[in-house]
Amino acid sequence: QQQVKQSPQSLIVQKGGISIINCAYENTAFDYFPWYQQFPGKGPALLIAIRPDVSEKKEGRFTISFNKSAKQFSLHIMDSQPGDSATYFCAASGGGFKTIFGAGTRLFVKA
Amino acid sequence: DVKVTQSSRYLVKRTGEKVFLECVQDMDHENMFWYRQDPGLGLRLIYFSYDVKMKEKGDIPEGYSVSREKKERFSLILESASTNQTSMYLCASSTWTGSSGNTIYFGEGSWLTVV
Numbered sequence: 001q002q003q004v005k006q007s008p009q010s011l012i013v014q015k016g017g018i019s020i021i022n023c024a025y026e027n028t029a030f031d032y033f034p035w036y037q038q039f040p041g042k043g044p045a046l047l048i049a050i051r052p053d054v055s056e057k058k059e060g061r062f063t064i065s066f067n068k069s070a071k072q073f074s075l076h077i078m079d080s081q082p083g084d085s086a087t088y089f090c091a092a093s094g095g096g097f098k099t100i101f102g103a104g105t106r107l108f109v110k111a
Numbered sequence: 112d113v114k115v116t117q118s119s120r121y122l123v124k125r126t127g128e129k130v131f132l133e134c135v136q137d138m139d140h141e142n143m144f145w146y147r148q149d150p151g152l153g154l155r156l157i158y159f160s161y162d163v164k165m166k167e168k169g170d171i172p173e174g175y176s177v178s179r180e181k182k183e184r185f186s187l188i189l190e191s192a193s194t195n196q197t198s199m200y201l202c203a204s205s206t207w208t209g210s211s212g213n214t215i216y217f218g219e220g221s222w223l224t225v226v
Contacts, residue, residue: 009151032213043115043201043217044154089154093213098169103153 004092006102013109019077021088021105026071029095035064035075036089036101044089048075080109114138115218117202123224130189132221134202143185144169144203144215145177154201160185192225199223 005024013019025033034049050057050064050073057064063076077084085108093099118133136143145157146169156169158177166177174196178186185204189196202218 006153034214036215036217041219043203043219044215045217046214049214098156098159099213099215101154103151 004090004100004102006090006105008105009103010106011108013077013080013107015080015082015109015111017080017109019075019080019084019107019109021075021090021107022072023074023090023092023102024070024072025092025100027092027095028071030092030100031094032092033064033066033073034091034093034099035062036091038087038089038104040086044087047088077107080107082109082111085109115202115204115216117200117218117221119221120219121222123226124189124192126193126225128189128192128225130192130223130225132187132189132200132202132223134185134187134218135183136185136202136204136216137183138204138206138216139182140204140206140216141182142205142207142213143179144205145175145185145187146201146203146217147171148199148201148220157187157200189223192223194225197223197225 035047036044037047038044048059052068061078066073088105090102115136144159146154160166160179176188200221203215205215
């Protein structure tokens, strides 16, 4: 019940394309779903986050889509750029539970 | 800006050595964490602390201990390093900000190689 399953493990996208990373959770007590971005040699940093009372949140080229009934959420990166190449982690927390991270997705955007 | 500083970025230690990884945060956060990052396994929580002198085991505490004598400082200790502890270690801190959720701020990581 504590897992957050993330897919795919790695992703290669052409410049200008859409990158999509999916996550699924089991614990319905979770109420905060952040995405973290990690560049090589750096620690992860918060990219964007959503609460389950909305189905979508957009910040620039980054959008989280949230499906509460399916217990799934996804990150969409529109017009992907080589500078977006990084590892992305989804996460879930809330209900007294500590933050649980997905296994990560390595994104490579080809120029 | 929140800053989480890990004093050692790259370390090479011998099997059986005692290893200290130090971490300092400058935002007066109550919560501090030590994670281990390995390819394909994501971020695994080793230990965390909600207050000074308080510690709780995470998902993979075996072979590790921690110390939090001051609010801003959280140390990870490998009592007797083994080769399977070769990894990147991430320190992090957080505070509960209500509507913003529990944002976690990470350091840049400490790469430990045990030979």
